[in-house]
Amino acid sequence: MSMLTLSYALLLYVATGVLVVGLSLKLRSYIKTPAPLKIPTTPAPTTVAGVGWRMAREAVLFESLFKSSKWTWLFGWAFHVALLLVVLRHLRYFQEPVWLPVVLVQPLGTIAGIAMVAALGALWARRWLVDRVRYISTPSDHLMLALLLAIGLSGLGMRFVVHTDIVAVKGFILGLLRFDWQALPADPLLLAHLALVVLLMIIFPISKLLHAPGMFFSPTRNQADNAREVRHISAWAAALDKRP
Amino acid sequence: MATAAFETPKLKSYPVIPLVQVGAMSHLKPFVAGAPLQKALGFPEQLVEDWQAKAIAKMGELLGKYRSLQVYMDACVHCGACSDKCHYFLGTGDPKNMPVARQDLMRKIYRRYFTFAGKYFPKLVGAVDLTREVLDEWYSYFNQCSECRRCSVFCPYGIDTAEVTMAAREIMDSIGLGQKYSNEIIGKVHRIGNNLGIPGPALENTLEGLEEDTKDETGIDVKFPLDVKGAEVMLITPSADFFSEPHVESLIGYAKVFHAAGISWTLSSHASEAGNFGMFIGNYEQMRKISMRVREAALELGVKRIVVGECGHAWRVAYSFWNTLIGPFDFLDPRYPVPQHICEFTDDLIQRGAIRFDKDANDGRIITFHDSCNVARASRMGDLPGGQFVIPRRIITSVANHFHDMASHTIREDTFCCGGGGGLLTDDLLELRVKGAMPRMEALKDVVDEHGVNFMATICAICKAQFTKVLPYYGFDMSMVGGVHQLVSKAIRLGDK
Numbered sequence A: 001m002s003m004l005t006l007s008y009a010l011l012l013y014v015a016t017g018v019l020v021v022g023l024s025l026k027l028r029s030y031i032k033t034p035a036p037l038k039i040p041t042t043p044a045p046t047t048v049a050g051v052g053w054r055m056a057r058e059a060v061l062f063e064s065l066f067k068s069s070k071w072t073w074l075f076g077w078a079f080h081v082a083l084l085l086v087v088l089r090h091l092r093y094f095q096e097p098v099w100l101p102v103v104l105v106q107p108l109g110t111i112a113g114i115a116m117v118a119a120l121g122a123l124w125a126r127r128w129l130v131d132r133v134r135y136i137s138t139p140s141d142h143l144m145l146a147l148l149l150a151i152g153l154s155g156l157g158m159r160f161v162v163h164t165d166i167v168a169v170k171g172f173i174l175g176l177l178r179f180d181w182q183a184l185p186a187d188p189l190l191l192a193h194l195a196l197v198v199l200l201m202i203i204f205p206i207s208k209l210l211h212a213p214g215m216f217f218s219p220t221r222n223q224a225d226n227a228r229e230v231r232h233i234s235a236w237a238a239a240l241d242k243r244p
Numbered sequence B: 001m002a003t004a005a006f007e008t009p010k011l012k013s014y015p016v017i018p019l020v021q022v023g024a025m026s027h028l029k030p031f032v033a034g035a036p037l038q039k040a041l042g043f044p045e046q047l048v049e050d051w052q053a054k055a056i057a058k059m060g061e062l063l064g065k066y067r068s069l070q071v072y073m074d075a076c077v078h079c080g081a082c083s084d085k086c087h088y089f090l091g092t093g094d095p096k097n098m099p100v101a102r103q104d105l106m107r108k109i110y111r112r113y114f115t116f117a118g119k120y121f122p123k124l125v126g127a128v129d130l131t132r133e134v135l136d137e138w139y140s141y142f143n144q145c146s147e148c149r150r151c152s153v154f155c156p157y158g159i160d161t162a163e164v165t166m167a168a169r170e171i172m173d174s175i176g177l178g179q180k181y182s183n184e185i186i187g188k189v190h191r192i193g194n195n196l197g198i199p200g201p202a203l204e205n206t207l208e209g210l211e212e213d214t215k216d217e218t219g220i221d222v223k224f225p226l227d228v229k230g231a232e233v234m235l236i237t238p239s240a241d242f243f244s245e246p247h248v249e250s251l252i253g254y255a256k257v258f259h260a261a262g263i264s265w266t267l268s269s270h271a272s273e274a275g276n277f278g279m280f281i282g283n284y285e286q287m288r289k290i291s292m293r294v295r296e297a298a299l300e301l302g303v304k305r306i307v308v309g310e311c312g313h314a315w316r317v318a319y320s321f322w323n324t325l326i327g328p329f330d331f332l333d334p335r336y337p338v339p340q341h342i343c344e345f346t347d348d349l350i351q352r353g354a355i356r357f358d359k360d361a362n363d364g365r366i367i368t369f370h371d372s373c374n375v376a377r378a379s380r381m382g383d384l385p386g387g388q389f390v391i392p393r394r395i396i397t398s399v400a401n402h403f404h405d406m407a408s409h410t411i412r413e414d415t416f417c418c419g420g421g422g423g424l425l426t427d428d429l430l431e432l433r434v435k436g437a438m439p440r441m442e443a444l445k446d447v448v449d450e451h452g453v454n455f456m457a458t459i460c461a462i463c464k465a466q467f468t469k470v471l472p473y474y475g476f477d478m479s480m481v482g483g484v485h486q487l488v489s490k491a492i493r494l495g496d497k
Helices: A003-032 A048-061 A063-068 A070-093 A100-129 A131-136 A139-160 A166-178 A188-206 A208-217 A235-242 B035-040 B051-065 B067-075 B087-092 B099-114 B116-120 B132-141 B150-154 B161-174 B180-192 B200-218 B247-261 B284-301 B312-326 B342-351 B373-378 B387-399 B427-436 B438-451 B461-474 B484-491
Strands: B233-236 B305-308 B367-369 B455-458 B481-483
Touching: A003 A166, A003 A188, A003 A208, A003 B067, A048 A063, A048 A208, A063 A070, A063 B150, A070 A100, A070 A166, A100 A131, A100 A139, A131 B099, A139 A188, A139 A208, A188 A208, A188 B116, A208 B067, A235 B284, B035 B180, B051 B067, B051 B099, B051 B161, B067 B099, B067 B161, B087 B427, B087 B438, B099 B116, B099 B132, B099 B161, B132 B161, B150 B161, B150 B373, B180 B284, B200 B247, B233 B247, B233 B284, B247 B342, B247 B461, B247 B481, B247 B484, B284 B312, B305 B312, B305 B342, B312 B373, B312 B461, B342 B387, B342 B484, B367 B387, B367 B438, B373 B387, B387 B484, B427 B438, B427 B461, B438 B461, B455 B461, B455 B484, B461 B481, B481 B484
Parallel strands: B233 B305, B367 B455, B455 B481
Antiparallel strands: none
16 A cells, blocks of 8 residues: 555544544533523523524524625525535445435535535635624634645535546545545545645634534523523522522 | 723714724723722732633633633634624724634733643644733733623634633732722622622611602612511612612512512511622622622521522622522522513513503603623523523513514623723723723614603613713713613503502
8 A cells, every 4th residue: 555545544534533533522511510590592492492592593594694795694604515415425425325315415415515615715805805803803804714724625626627536536535434445546636635625624623613513502592581480500600609 | 000091982873893903002001900899809919920720720720610711711713703702892992802813812811821732833823921011911811801791602612702701800819910890899788798899787778768869769668678587579789879870779679579579578688688799709609799789698597589680790799600609598488480581571561460560650761771791692581592682672562662672782781891890890991981881882873863861771780880981972861771670660650550
């Protein structure tokens, strides 16, 4: 096996490990940290089922963002939906045989790739054009968009400009999953694409990408408005009640 | 100095998002709490020697105690959805009054001391050391947030700047940098029982005076009972209702409602305050200790129900937190919600036809309603979500003939803070209060011009005091603001019951 294949195999294993362990530690800290007071942003659902519906609308439709700013919603929502379709399209590299839904999503995935890059471009433009957003943007905010754009562009490049041997790529990825390592094609665009994805996976648990799991733990959104009906008390707050 | 000259914003006919003006409000900060005030609350008397290490340690403690803080420090993506939502930003143009930038004052410290990226690549993620300069910025800008939660409505992750502000104030108190206005008031509650520092005998005198005034006005013996054991209802109301205009008009309204409904009630000298500034400074123990007076008084007087008067953040603490802080309320009548808002109480009587009104009595008034931020976004009334918007309006339209809402993006959960909430109702922050009221004043001007509105009803003691002060800056009459029960008081039928 070539040095190249070996190092990419290793990189992808490490990145997956960092992503899984890092995210698990973060999730554990979110779960372990109590929410001592009832702070749903009202009007809020009064039942758990209602909260589920509210969270679903937030996660799928970005309801609050829509209320806030139509342009940001348009670009942000388009980016996330496109990203989802692109990821689904990529699932074909991880399965043999390929699931029917993944087969069906293939043509959509290509269009989504273009839409994703366009939406990222628009989101980046906001960071320069809107003075308030320019003020709050840090270097990492710009670099995050650059990273995602570079991943999207290198992917589209392989789709439309310089093709790579995708059968071999699939062999490499299935090999990783089955611990039966196969050679990775040495195309520069492919290597760049994979290296950038590795970087994205590694920074996920230590960056603002934590907004994805974070939103499900946000007490203003995931609490039911039933403070009068149900006594809500955390362990450290209950300890105060026991003091003389 | 606090009273330095400043310019009142011009009201525009449509809302305009200001351009960023860096440092526009960096000069403003409230007076710092002196040693005796700090000591009374168990806080260090002045900035401690090793304040930096202590502050970081406190932040670590709070990150472990409040999931909100931990998640909100991590989750922000700087999307800017909140950037044009804060009334203080809209009124001042200072970018650090954008909710995201206010949070970032803490987030950049969080990143530096608690995250991998901030420890090893601080410049990349905007992480900085906690220096004296940063602390001064904290003191300035975390005292320019009224904890109104408007930003949390619009954030895609529900990030609530109020949670961050509360944590920052808690950290600052813990290293000896307290805010004078809030901490002085909390001390008074502990010492005397209410924010204004009215002792029991003075309160008794005042209530007797109100009985006489109401008798003169109506010819009827409407009682204002104090410390009556065995009463059905204990009323907990902001102490401003006892002394301030227009607040007292609502207190008279509550008394008339109780009288007309024939329900026995009492005030308590021990718990003569609904307000709870412990929330403003983010201190759970203080908030609990202040609330505990209510539980003690309810047990002592043996009442069956607790009703809360017109006050915004007080209703948040009562509705959302009391059950947690001082519950369970198994000693009260389970047929009624605990606590119950005075508007729920009155509305219920109206719906049942138990009290009646001469609506014409309010015909001189063309009314609009200002949703108080903490009632709108941090509590509820009635059984259905949004009851906090329906019930007060239903009361107003039951007691008066002329009502017009303000623009839809300025009411209900989108309401603008009055500009004086969250422990900022102090003259050393007057510039901020006037400028922060601008979005509400703009919406008010619209209905004044279009419908001839001459009265803005509200159900919060702070809103009432704030508007009384700032309305004149915008060319309005200060008596334009008043309580919902002020309108009830005017129209309620007492005699023929």
